[in-house]
Amino acid sequence: MATRRGDTLLFAKPPTIAxxxxxxxxxEGEGPLAAGFDLLFxxxxxxxxxxxxxxxxxxxxxxxxxxxKAQLTLDKVSLVLAGDLQNQCTASGYDLRGLDVPxxxxxxxxxxxxxxxxxxxxxxxxxxxDRALALTSSHFCxxxxxxxxxxxxxxKRTPTAQWTATAAGCCLVQPVxxxxxxxxxxxxxxxxxxxxDINNMGAAMxxxxxxxxxxxxxxxxxxxxxxxxxxxxxLGLVGTRLLHELLSAEGIELTNHADxxxxxxxxxxxxxxxxxxxxxxxxxxxxAHILPELRAGRLRRVLFLSTGALMSQTTFLQKESIPGIAHxxxxxxxxxxxxxxx
Amino acid sequence: xxxxxxxxxxxxxxxxPPSPVWKxxxxxxxxxxxxxxxxxxxxxxxxxxxFTLTDAGAMTSATLVAISAVLTALGWYQKxxxxxxxxxxxxxxxxxxxxxxxxxxxxxxxxxxxxxAKMFLIAGPVIVYGMLASVVWGVIWYLIxxxxx
Numbered sequence: 001m002a003t004r005r006g007d008t009l010l011f012a013k014p015p016t017i018a019x020x021x022x023x024x025x026x027x028e029g030e031g032p033l034a035a036g037f038d039l040l041f042x043x044x045x046x047x048x049x050x051x052x053x054x055x056x057x058x059x060x061x062x063x064x065x066x067x068x069k070a071q072l073t074l075d076k077v078s079l080v081l082a083g084d085l086q087n088q089c090t091a092s093g094y095d096l097r098g099l100d101v102p103x104x105x106x107x108x109x110x111x112x113x114x115x116x117x118x119x120x121x122x123x124x125x126x127x128x129x130d131r132a133l134a135l136t137s138s139h140f141c142x143x144x145x146x147x148x149x150x151x152x153x154x155x156k157r158t159p160t161a162q163w164t165a166t167a168a169g170c171c172l173v174q175p176v177x178x179x180x181x182x183x184x185x186x187x188x189x190x191x192x193x194x195x196x197d198i199n200n201m202g203a204a205m206x207x208x209x210x211x212x213x214x215x216x217x218x219x220x221x222x223x224x225x226x227x228x229x230x231x232x233x234x235l236g237l238v239g240t241r242l243l244h245e246l247l248s249a250e251g252i253e254l255t256n257h258a259d260x261x262x263x264x265x266x267x268x269x270x271x272x273x274x275x276x277x278x279x280x281x282x283x284x285x286x287x288a289h290i291l292p293e294l295r296a297g298r299l300r301r302v303l304f305l306s307t308g309a310l311m312s313q314t315t316f317l318q319k320e321s322i323p324g325i326a327h328x329x330x331x332x333x334x335x336x337x338x339x340x341x342x
Numbered sequence: 343x344x345x346x347x348x349x350x351x352x353x354x355x356x357x358x359p360p361s362p363v364w365k366x367x368x369x370x371x372x373x374x375x376x377x378x379x380x381x382x383x384x385x386x387x388x389x390x391x392x393f394t395l396t397d398a399g400a401m402t403s404a405t406l407v408a409i410s411a412v413l414t415a416l417g418w419y420q421k422x423x424x425x426x427x428x429x430x431x432x433x434x435x436x437x438x439x440x441x442x443x444x445x446x447x448x449x450x451x452x453x454x455x456x457x458x459a460k461m462f463l464i465a466g467p468v469i470v471y472g473m474l475a476s477v478v479w480g481v482i483w484y485l486i487x488x489x490x491x
Contacts, residue, residue, distance in 0.1 A: 049450065050450045145447055149443070149464065150444045150446065150447035150448075150463075151417075151443070151446075152414050152415070152417055152419065152420050152442070152443035152446055152447065153439065153443040153444070153464065154414075154419050154423025154424075154431060154436060154439045154440075154443075155420075155423065155424075156366075156424060156425075156427040157424065158361060159358070159359040159360070159361060159362075160358045160359065193347045193350045193351075194347045194350070194351060195351075195354060200354070200358060203354045203357070203358065207343065207345075207350065210343060211343060214343065237359070238354075238358050238359070241357040242350075242353055242354065242357050245345075245353050245357070246345055246350075246353075249343070249344045249345050250343065250344060274359075
């Protein structure tokens with residue numbers, strides 16, 4: 001069972017991530033984390049006639065791969081928690097329409113992976129699911145079309161803009177197993193510091209990330225130095241600078257921080273401006289890099305945050321500022337109870 | 343948190359890298375200039391083939407629009423524009439790109455509701471306000487013309 005301390009849920013018997021899968025597109029395959037992906041596509045259309053169908057297919061591959069790695073069939077899964085960036089969460093809905101399994105659709109923009117993983121851990125810890133899948137995706141072309149301009153339109157990207165990842169990540173969460181383990185979850189609070197620039201999402205999300213980290217540290221009494229790494233979802237270059245500034249003002253210096261948006265792509269050679277973003281960005285980095293490192297024992301204990309900008313094209317055009325959200329999941333390679341008894 | 347939204351706004355300004363204005367300007371100047379040079383060469387060529395100057399001008403615009411449409415469809419115009427910025431946006435080729443790119447993008451939503459309805463998604467405001475500006479200037483010109491000859 002879990003106990004609640006402030007906004008943080010602590011699992012006495014931490015649920016385990018029994019299997020995970022990461023799928024990516026062409027640019028992700030040219031990035032520094034390429035070797036960690038289970039499947040990479042050269043052609044981002046995935047032989048589909050629309051970008052939306054391509055994302056659905058991407059997500060489907062990720063789900064099937066994860067089950068394959070766990071040597072499971074879908075009937076052993078109690079619930080799928082899935083989300084994406086498309087209007088009305090259609091990439092997930094259309095993926096799951098072909099599968100006979102309970103499905104709860106989530107929308108937390110780019111924060112969806114930590115949200116889904118956190119919820120799956122809660123349900124697994126309470127014994128309400130035997131196995132749950134947390135799954136998210138994003139597709140550069142589908143997102144560009146929805147949030148910005150047509151792909152072939154000759155626009156210039158600002159240095160603060162971020163590149164939506166064409167990627168998906170999936171985690172199979174179950175009450176017991178050999179790890180990696182979900183030790184705690186902090187669901188974030190919405191923070192809006194008045195940023196209106198749709199090409200500066202990192203700036204819009206950094207206060208939410210800072211707030212959730214502070215909340216977790218207050219709730220648990222932990223110090224940032226106790227973790228091997230603190231990962232944020234997709235703050236990019238600008239958001240990372242701002243996160244450090246905001247936490248510095250609170251007396252916290254982050255020395256072990258890394259941002260998934262800066263890990264997924266090589267900023268110098270890949271022309272992604274301020275870094276990667278999208279619901280698939282943190283999901284893919286989690287499943288292609290962080291979880292494998294935890295499993296291999298190269299990382300022992302980390303904080304993983306996914307950060308989301310909760311605006312739409314409509315609210316942006318209506319000159320609304322951009323609310324941000326960040327959810328946090330504490331992950332460990334080994335069960336702390338076993339470590340203590342050993 | 344200790345930082346309030348007003349202080350945060352100043353932090354955002356400081357943390358956000360500015361656009362490389364000089365580099366952007368040089369790209370825009372030379373690429374835009376090249377497009378205009380191609381246009382002038384075409385106009386001279388049409389004139390040399392015996393078209394009147396007015397017709398040669400219209401033919402030049404039509405040719406540039408056609409070239410831009412083809413380059414947009416090939417995905418090359420966007421690649422050039424990513425560096426050239428206003429250099430590819432301002433000439434008539436930029437206008438063609440703004441019309442053709444949504445037409446390609448929204449083809450999957452049907453010929454009427456996709457291509458037809460969304461073709462002028464970006465260029466629409468240019469037409470609306472361009473026409474409005476020409477009407478306003480027409481009225482002003484009508485009023486001042488007796489005085490300026």
